[in-house]
Structures are given as structure tokens and as C-alpha cells.
Amino acid sequence: MSHSCPKHLSHLLVSPGGAVDLDDIDPREVGFLGDEDKVRARLVEDAEAIDRLQDRLYAEGKRALLVVLQGTDTSGKDGTIRGVFNATGPLGVTVTAFKRPSEEELAHDFLWRVHMAAPRRGTIGIFNRSHYEDVLVGRVRNLAPKEAIEDRYRAINDFERLLTDNGTVVLKFMLHISKAEQAERLQERLDEPEKHWKFNAGDLEDRKLWGAFKKAYETALSRCSTDHAPWHIVPADRKWARNAIVAAIVRDTLETMDPRYPKMPWKPSDFTIT
Amino acid sequence: MSHSCPKHLSHLLVSPGGAVDLDDIDPREVGFLGDEDKVRARLVEDAEAIDRLQDRLYAEGKRALLVVLQGTDTSGKDGTIRGVFNATGPLGVTVTAFKRPSEEELAHDFLWRVHMAAPRRGTIGIFNRSHYEDVLVGRVRNLAPKEAIEDRYRAINDFERLLTDNGTVVLKFMLHISKAEQAERLQERLDEPEKHWKFNAGDLEDRKLWGAFKKAYETALSRCSTDHAPWHIVPADRKWARNAIVAAIVRDTLETMDPRYPKMPWKPSDFTIT
Numbered sequence: 032m033s034h035s036c037p038k039h040l041s042h043l044l045v046s047p048g049g050a051v052d053l054d055d056i057d058p059r060e061v062g063f064l065g066d067e068d069k070v071r072a073r074l075v076e077d078a079e080a081i082d083r084l085q086d087r088l089y090a091e092g093k094r095a096l097l098v099v100l101q102g103t104d105t106s107g108k109d110g111t112i113r114g115v116f117n118a119t120g121p122l123g124v125t126v127t128a129f130k131r132p133s134e135e136e137l138a139h140d141f142l143w144r145v146h147m148a149a150p151r152r153g154t155i156g157i158f159n160r161s162h163y164e165d166v167l168v169g170r171v172r173n174l175a176p177k178e179a180i181e182d183r184y185r186a187i188n189d190f191e192r193l194l195t196d197n198g199t200v201v202l203k204f205m206l207h208i209s210k211a212e213q214a215e216r217l218q219e220r221l222d223e224p225e226k227h228w229k230f231n232a233g234d235l236e237d238r239k240l241w242g243a244f245k246k247a248y249e250t251a252l253s254r255c256s257t258d259h260a261p262w263h264i265v266p267a268d269r270k271w272a273r274n275a276i277v278a279a280i281v282r283d284t285l286e287t288m289d290p291r292y293p294k295m296p297w298k299p300s301d302f303t304i305t
Numbered sequence: 306m307s308h309s310c311p312k313h314l315s316h317l318l319v320s321p322g323g324a325v326d327l328d329d330i331d332p333r334e335v336g337f338l339g340d341e342d343k344v345r346a347r348l349v350e351d352a353e354a355i356d357r358l359q360d361r362l363y364a365e366g367k368r369a370l371l372v373v374l375q376g377t378d379t380s381g382k383d384g385t386i387r388g389v390f391n392a393t394g395p396l397g398v399t400v401t402a403f404k405r406p407s408e409e410e411l412a413h414d415f416l417w418r419v420h421m422a423a424p425r426r427g428t429i430g431i432f433n434r435s436h437y438e439d440v441l442v443g444r445v446r447n448l449a450p451k452e453a454i455e456d457r458y459r460a461i462n463d464f465e466r467l468l469t470d471n472g473t474v475v476l477k478f479m480l481h482i483s484k485a486e487q488a489e490r491l492q493e494r495l496d497e498p499e500k501h502w503k504f505n506a507g508d509l510e511d512r513k514l515w516g517a518f519k520k521a522y523e524t525a526l527s528r529c530s531t532d533h534a535p536w537h538i539v540p541a542d543r544k545w546a547r548n549a550i551v552a553a554i555v556r557d558t559l560e561t562m563d564p565r566y567p568k569m570p571w572k573p574s575d576f577t578i579t
Contacts, residue, residue: 090502112396120391121398121431122383157395214578221573225566228364235576292499299495302509304488 033094033200034261035287037279039063043263045256051249056264058209061272070275077278078118084285085155089123091290092153094198098281099158101167102206103244104234105216107267108159111206114274115281116157125150128159141165141183142190149194156199162187163203163251170247171240184254191260201260202284204277205252206267210241307368307474308535309561310554313337317537317550319530325523330538332483335546344549351552352392358559359429363397365564366427368472372555373432375441376480377518378508379490381541382433385480388548389555390431399424402433415439415457416464423468436461437477440525445517458528465534475534476558478551479526480541484515 036044042063045051064070088094100108116124127148136144142162150156166183169175191201208216217238220230237244256262263280267273310318316337319325338344362368374382390398401422410418416436424430440457443449465475482490491512494504511518530536537554541547 090499092502109396113394116396117392117394119395120387121393121395121400122386122390123400124395125399126395126397217578221576221578225364227569227573228366228567230569230576232571232576235578238578293502295501295504297506299501302495302504302506304491304495304509304512 033284033288034202035280035283036261036263037283040263040276040279043265043276045252045262045264047257047261049253049256051253051256051264053207053245053249053264056207056266058207058212058266058268061266061269064272064275067271071271074114074271074275074278075118077275077282078115080282081115081278081285082119084282084288084290085119085123087290087292088155088285088288089153090292092293094200094288094290095150095152096155096281096285096288097150097158097194097199097201098155098277099161099163099201099203100206101161101163101204101248102267103208103213103241104231104237105213105220106206106208107270107273108206110270111204111274111277112157112159114270115278116155119155123153124155124157126157126159129161129164141169142186146190150199152198162190163255166251166255167244167247168237170250171243184251187255188257188260191255191257195259200284200288202280203256203260203262204280205248205262205264206273207264208267210238212268213238307558307562308476309557310535310537311557314537314550314553317539319526319536319538321531321535323527323530325527325530325538327481327519327523327538330481330540332481332486332540332542335540335543338546338549341545345545348388348545348549348552349392351549351556352389354556355389355552355559356393358556358562358564359393359397361564361566362429362559362562363427364566366567368474368562368564369424369426370429370555370559370562371424371432371468371473371475372429372551373435373437373475373477374480375435375437375477375522376541377482377487377515378505378511379487379494380480380482381544381547382480384544385478385548385551386431386433388544389552390429393429397427398429398431400431400433403435403438414460415443416460420464424473426472436464437525437529440529441518441521442511444521444524445514458525461529462531462534465529465531469533474558474562476554477530477534477536478554479522479536479538480547481538482541484512486542487512 100111102108112126145162166180170180195201217234220226252262265273265276374385376382386400419436440454444454469475491508494500526536539547539550
């Protein structure tokens with residue numbers, strides 16, 4: 032178990048087995064982070080540290096890190112990837128966006144496509160949405176029988192256990208925004224022509240089900256925050272705070288993993304370059 | 306045909322059907338780029354421009370860009386990815402490293418695994434090595450019958466035509482280093498403990514076949530530089546020059562592609578957010 036969370040953020044970690052009420056965490060209140068300018072400066076440092084640690088992870092080639100990002104529409108999943116991982120770049124980092132499943136994917140169990148996207152050793156994998164959609168939208172919109180959905184929580188925990196037992200550290204972040212903030216962000220997508228492409232009328236349908244989605248999130252967070260693959264609830268109305276929180280936890284986790292440049296079974300003097 | 310090359314770099318473009326002699330391009334001579342400090346500053350600008358253009362490519366969602374990087378061991382494929390694409394980040398950029406094929410891959414034609422890694426619309430795909438290995442190491446080490454390898458050049462051109470006909474712009478870069486530079490870089494990997502993991506005794510075996518690889522490259526460059534998917538020979542002994550050249554051509558190409566934020570079939574006033 033190599034995941035790790037800085038002390039000042041530990042209240043964002045969901046206790047395994049505990050009940051979850053999202054109202055307990057105010058999406059806008061990030062005073063616990065301290066001064067905004069310092070937090071922003073620290074974010075830059077953390078992003079650069081993640082880049083250096085990723086290089087060691089890649090060199091070591093034995094373990095992987097999986098970062099799962101979940102959150103309602105406009106919660107800032109893309110923005111988090113940019114803010115936290117742009118300094119690391121695309122080499123050794125793979126982003127998988129899970130969209131509506133294809134017919135081929137639906138012809139398999141719900142974890143099939145997810146397993147295929149698991150990060151290879153030495154790399155960081157980022158899931159932009161994930162298998163959790165199958166207990167979120169799946170539950171809210173009754174996309175599968177109730178009993179089948181009930182079974183999925185255990186299936187998810189077992190699957191994540193398989194990953195962690197095989198050297199992949201799993202960090203899960205729920206980007207928690209307020210309903211008011213979502214309204215502002217959706218309006219922005221309508222107001223700015225360059226953001227029109229991001230606007231999806233279906234998002235308004237989901238917004239009407241805000242309460243049902245909240246409940247589905249609470250259930251998923253409660254049942255699937257485990258010792259081996261914990262959930263974090265990230266107050267996400269402030270973009271800088273959201274990025275800073277995710278970056279700090281990713282950095283802390285990579286430092287705890289402490290990947291090493293491998294020792295090779297030869298001496299440099301064994302070779303002569305001619 | 307949307308690829309494009311700035312005028313001062315057009316001598317690096319391999320003319321379709323023309324003979325290629327790698328000795329014609331000095332890997333160390335980059336005076337045509339001008340002052341080094343200015344070139345470095347321009348590289349930063351180009352990398353940021355690529356990031357912005359990538360966002361438009363993603364928003365448009367109709368076309369893709371495939372960047373193929375080939376070059377001998379230590380030629381700087383990873384370094385180019387970092388130098389040119391780190392500002393773009395992992396969102397919408399996918400790197401595929403082609404290693405020794407698996408049994409499953411070998412049980413299919415040589416383009417099967419390559420096709421699966423083709424970039425989806427809206428994204429940039431980077432190949433770190435590629436299908437060209439099958440006419441490079443494949444030819445030098447006789448990994449397939451001579452006639453089968455002969456057929457591959459046409460198969461490659463046909464395959465790249467399929468991609469370009471379907472909206473993927475293909476840019477191919479051969480990172481051209483000198484034998485002396487390779488010796489220095491290999492020695493560095495022996496001298497610096499943090500680089501030991503990059504050293505591969507097999508690279509010394511390939512180095513002994515320098516002349517044969519050079520010939521195989523010349524043949525591939527000559528037969529597979531097409532109007533639809535051109536090859537560029539990048540003098541790559543100077544890392545800053547190498548990155549600057551690739552970035553300038555990628556930027557120029559993306560600007561010529563000119564991806565647009567899509568116009569949506571609705572008016573903002575059609576929606577009210579409640």
C-alpha cells in the first residue's frame with residue numbers, strides 16, 4: 032500500500048467503510064490550504080516534482096500509478112489533467128477518456144474495457160471518468176438490473192485489488208463542485224463561442240437529477256474507498272485549489288512509492304564503445 | 306494534403322521518389338537555423354503554439370496528426386517528445402512505443418499493431434519507433450524473407466494513404482545522428498549511474514551494423530517519402546536544433562490544417578440553465 036496523503040489534506044480521504052455525506056465538504060471552502068499565492072506556487076513545484084518522479088517510475092519499470100478522476104459535467108476533469116500533468120508531458124503518461132460504451136464493450140462485462148486501459152508498468156495512467164460510471168449513471172438511469180449494479184461495488188473493489196496486488200497504486204479523486212458553480216460553468220459554455228463545442232444538451236438532463244447523482248456518488252465513495260484504493264473528495268469550485276490538492280496527493284504518493292533507477296547486472300567497464 | 310514545412314527547413318524534406326544519401330546532411334551542421342539563443346526562444350513559442358493548436362484540433366474532432374519518430378539508438382526520440390510536446394501535455398496526445406513484437410503481434414501482418422495505435426480524431430499520436438522498424442531492423446537482420454520485405458514499402462505507402470485519406474496528417478522524422486555522437490551518448494549512459502537503465506548491450510551489436518542500417522534507412526526514406534506522408538531528415542547531434550526543427554514543422558503543419566472550433570446547430574438562447 033503505497034498511496035499517501037499529506038496531513039493537511041487527510042480530511043479529504045474517505046474512510047473505508049464510513050458513511051459519506053457530500054454536504055460535509057464545502058466545494059468552495061478551501062481555507063485549509065492557506066494563502067492562494069503560496070498554494071499556486073506550490074502547485075508549480077509539485078507538478079515539476081511529479082515530472083521528475085515519473086522519470087524514475089519509468090526507469091524502474093516495475094510499478095504503475097493509476098489516477099481516477101470522477102465528477103459531474105463541468106467538474107474540471109480535463110482541467111485537472113492539464114494543471115497537474117502538463118509538466119510531465121505525454122511520455123509515460125496515458126489518458127483514457129471513458130465515453131458511452133461501444134457495442135463491442137457492452138458485449139463484455141463492465142470492467143473489460145477498463146482492464147484493457149490499465150497503465151503498463153513504469154507509467155502513469157489517468158482515467159477521465161472510469162468504471163465508476165457503471166455505478167453512477169448506471170444506477171441513476173437504471174442501465175442495468177438493480178442486483179447487477181449492487182454486485183458491481185464488490186467487483187470494483189476486487190478489480191482494484193488485482194491492480195494494487197500487481198504493482199499499480201490506485202488514487203481516486205471525486206471532483207466535488209456545487210450546483211451553483213455548475214450553473215456558472217454551463218452558462219460560460221453558452222456565452223463563449225469557443226466553448227460551444229463543450230456544451231451538451233444532455234448535461235442539462237443530468238443536472239435535473241443532481242440529487243440522485245449525489246446519492247449515487249455517496250454510495251460509491253462509501254463502498255469503494257478501500258485501504259488499497261482510497262477515494263478523495265476534492266472541493267473543486269476553485270480550480271487552483273482543486274489542482275493543488277490533486278497535485279499534492281499525487282506527489283506525496285509518488286514520493287512514498289519512491290521509485291529507483293535500477294541497478295544493472297553489469298559494470299560500465301564491461302563495455303567498450305568503438 | 307495538409308502537411309507543411311517552413312521554407313528554411315525545406316531542404317530537410319525528402320523528395321518523393323528521389324534517391325537519398327544520408328551523408329548529404331551533416332548531423333552537426335545547423336547553421337541554417339541561425340542564432341542558437343533565438344532558436345531556443347522560438348522553440349518555446351512553437352511548443353506553446355502547438356498546445357493551443359492541439360486544443361482546437363481536439364475541439365474540432367474531425368482530423369488527427371500522426372508524428373512518426375525514427376532514428377538509431379540514442380538518436381533522441383524520447384528527448385524530442387519531451388522537448389516538443391511537453392507543453393501540450395498528455396491530454397489529447399498519445400505516445401506509442403513500438404518494441405519487439407509480441408507473439409500475438411507476430412501472428413498478424415506487420416501493420417496490424419500499428420493500425421490499432423493510429424490516433425483517434427481530434428488527437429495527436431506520436432510513434433516512438435514505428436512500422437518502419439519492419440523495413441529497417443527487419444531488413445538488416447533478415448527477420449523476414451527478402452521478397453516479403455520488398456513488399457512492405459508499398460504496403461506502408463498504401464497504409465499511410467489510408468490514414469491520410471481519412472483525415473490523419475502524417476509527418477515522419479528521421480533523427481539523424483553521427484556515429485561519433487552515438488559513441489558519446491552511449492558512453493554517457495555508462496558513465497552516469499542514473500542512465501544505466503537506458504544502456505542496452507544489444508545497442509553495441511546494432512552499432513557494428515551502422516553501415517547496413519544507414520543503407521536500410523536510405524532505402525526506406527527514398528521509397529516511402531510520398532506526397533501524402535513525407536519524410537524529413539533531422540540533423541540531430543544538437544538536441545536544441547533537433548527539437549526546434551521538429552517543433553517548427555509540427556507547428557507549421559497544424560497551422561496549415563487550421564482546425565476550427567466547431568459551429569453548433571443551436572443558439573445559446575435555446576437553453577436556460579436552472
